[in-house]
Amino acid sequence: MKTPMLSIALPIWGEGDRTPTVSSLLAAIDAAETAGFDRVVVSEHVVYGDDTSEYGNPATGGTEGGRQPTSPDGLWLEPMTVLAMAAARTTRVRLGTTILLAPLRRPAILAKTAATLDYLSLGRLDLGVGVGWQRAEYEACGLDFGKRGRALDQSLEICRRFWDENVTSFESEGLAFENLHMMPKPIQKPLPIWISGTLNPAVVRRLSRYGQAWLPWGDEAVNLGASIPAMRSHVEEAGRDASSIGVVVRTQVVRSTDGGVDALATAQEAARLVDLGVTDVVLAPPGLDVPTGRVIGDEEMAVAMKELVDTFWRTYSG
Numbered sequence: 584m585k586t587p588m589l590s591i592a593l594p595i596w597g598e599g600d601r602t603p604t605v606s607s608l609l610a611a612i613d614a615a616e617t618a619g620f621d622r623v624v625v626s627e628h629v630v631y632g633d634d635t636s637e638y639g640n641p642a643t644g645g646t647e648g649g650r651q652p653t654s655p656d657g658l659w660l661e662p663m664t665v666l667a668m669a670a671a672r673t674t675r676v677r678l679g680t681t682i683l684l685a686p687l688r689r690p691a692i693l694a695k696t697a698a699t700l701d702y703l704s705l706g707r708l709d710l711g712v713g714v715g716w717q718r719a720e721y722e723a724c725g726l727d728f729g730k731r732g733r734a735l736d737q738s739l740e741i742c743r744r745f746w747d748e749n750v751t752s753f754e755s756e757g758l759a760f761e762n763l764h765m766m767p768k769p770i771q772k773p774l775p776i777w778i779s780g781t782l783n784p785a786v787v788r789r790l791s792r793y794g795q796a797w798l799p800w801g802d803e804a805v806n807l808g809a810s811i812p813a814m815r816s817h818v819e820e821a822g823r824d825a826s827s828i829g830v831v832v833r834t835q836v837v838r839s840t841d842g843g844v845d846a847l848a849t850a851q852e853a854a855r856l857v858d859l860g861v862t863d864v865v866l867a868p869p870g871l872d873v874p875t876g877r878v879i880g881d882e883e884m885a886v887a888m889k890e891l892v893d894t895f896w897r898t899y900s901g
Contacts, residue, residue, distance in 0.1 A: 585829075587857045587864060589895055590622035590679065591615050591888065592833065594868040595665050598657035608660075610881035611868065611888075612669045615676055618889040622677035622709065623669055624865055625662040627684050631655035632719035640716070641781075641801050663696055670704035679709035681798055681831065681865060682779045686714055686734035687724050690741035690758070691765070698746060698769045706770035711798055711831070712739070713779030732785050739776065739793045746774060777831055782814055790814070791821035796829035796863065804832060811860040829862035836869050836891070843879070844869050844887040850898040857899060866891060 593611050594603040615623045635651035653659065666678045678700070685693055701708040714731040721728040737755060744751045745765045752761045779798035780786035790797055803810035807830075815825035834856060837848035853864040869879055869887045879887070 585862055587862055587899065588621035589853065589892060590624050590677075590831075590863055590865040591620045591891075592681070592865055592868050593623050593625050593665060593669070595625050595660040595662065596628075596653055596657060598653050602658050603660070607881055608665070608668075609672065611884065612672050614881075614885035614888045616673045617885070619892045620676060620888065622679050622863070622865075623666075623673075624679040624681045624709075624711070625660075625665050626681055627662045627715075628659045628717070629661075629684065629687060629720045630723045631657075632717065635717075638716055663700060666708070667700060667703065670700065670707065677707045677709060678704055679777070679831075680711045681777070681833065682711045682713035682715075684715045684720065685712040685738050686726065686731045687720060688738070690738040691745065691763075693738055694742040694745040695765060697742065697774060698765070698767055701769040701771055701774055702767040708769070708771070709775045709777060709796070711777035711779060711796075713798070713800070736785075736789065739789065742776075743773070743793065747772075777829075782810065782817060787814075787817045787821065790828065791818050791823040794828055796831050798831045807832065807856065807859045807861065830860055831863040831865060832856055832861045833865040833867065835867050836887075843883075844891065846887070846890040846894040847898070849891055850894040853895050854899045864895075 591611075593615075594607060597603050612623060633655055635655060638651040662680050662683055666680070669676075669678055688696070697708060697710050712735065714735055718728040721731060726734065737758065741753055744753065746769050749764065751763050751765070753759065773795070775795040776793045777796040777798050778786060778790040778794040779800055781801045781803050797814055799807065799810055799814075803814075811830055814830070815828075818825040818828060834852055837845040837852060839845045849866065853866070856864050869884050869891070
């Protein structure tokens with residue numbers, strides 16, 4: 584079994600007294616690098632409609648019982664911009680998206696942006712992609728929400744070809760070009776792509792063809808004891824070595840009664856996930872989602888992040 588990785592989600596969203604500031608974001612990046620986290624990750628929303636209830640609708644890509652963590656007026660920073668800042672601020676920690684709404688970007692722009700970020704970070708980007716759940720974001724970009732899966736497939740194909748080929752031509756419904764050149768190429772070969780979603784045929788096909796890791800969603804994220812073996816079985820049936828595909832799962836930081844971080848309980852939960860087959864555990868930002876309402880400051884957050892890393896490696900028995 585591969586040595587697991589421990590990642591931390593950066594505080595790029597919030598509202599009210601939990602709205603991230605530039606200083607708090609930089610403090611989190613610095614703390615992650617110093618504490619020994621393997622990776623910092625970010626996620627994405629571009630716009631919100633007034634009704635965010637579809638977050639809890641599995642039929643459109645939401646999670647049963649889930650709730651959008653901010654109101655429509657909550658702040659949410661653009662993820663690739665944040666990772667560019669993190670790349671300039673760090674030298675060791677990897678940079679990931681969990682997830683980037685890839686179909687909202689034109690494929691050539693996505694290919695160029697990701698390749699540039701990998702180049703500038705000296706090969707530290709992990710590009711997690713998915714289609715999201717919110718129709719309003721597609722409408723704001725002039726795109727068909729009903730064709731979002733097809734758009735993601737097209738984007739992944741074009742990105743891979745621009746990254747791998749010196750001269751690229753492409754033709755499909757609605758998009759065609761000939762003999763185009765794009766530089767720089769990513770430093771990583773291949774640049775890791777993570778595929779988000781439930782184990783439907785389209786996600787299995789993407790994962791088998793393009794993926795270096797799977798980001799489980801919905802029921803699959805809850806029932807990992809069943810979904811991880813199922814994913815590996817589906818991938819093997821598609822002709823891919825399933826051992827080459829990681830599993831990335833996010834979990835909350837466990838809180839003590841005073842709203843602080845319970846490092847031991849969090850580490851035990853992370854180790855449990857690893858035992859189920861998770862290869863990369865992503866912890867929520869320690870300064871957010873505090874049930875007591877107490878806001879954790881930058882210095883306390885840095886101490887907590889260091890303790891989380893140290894306690895995980897003491898707890899993990901692999």
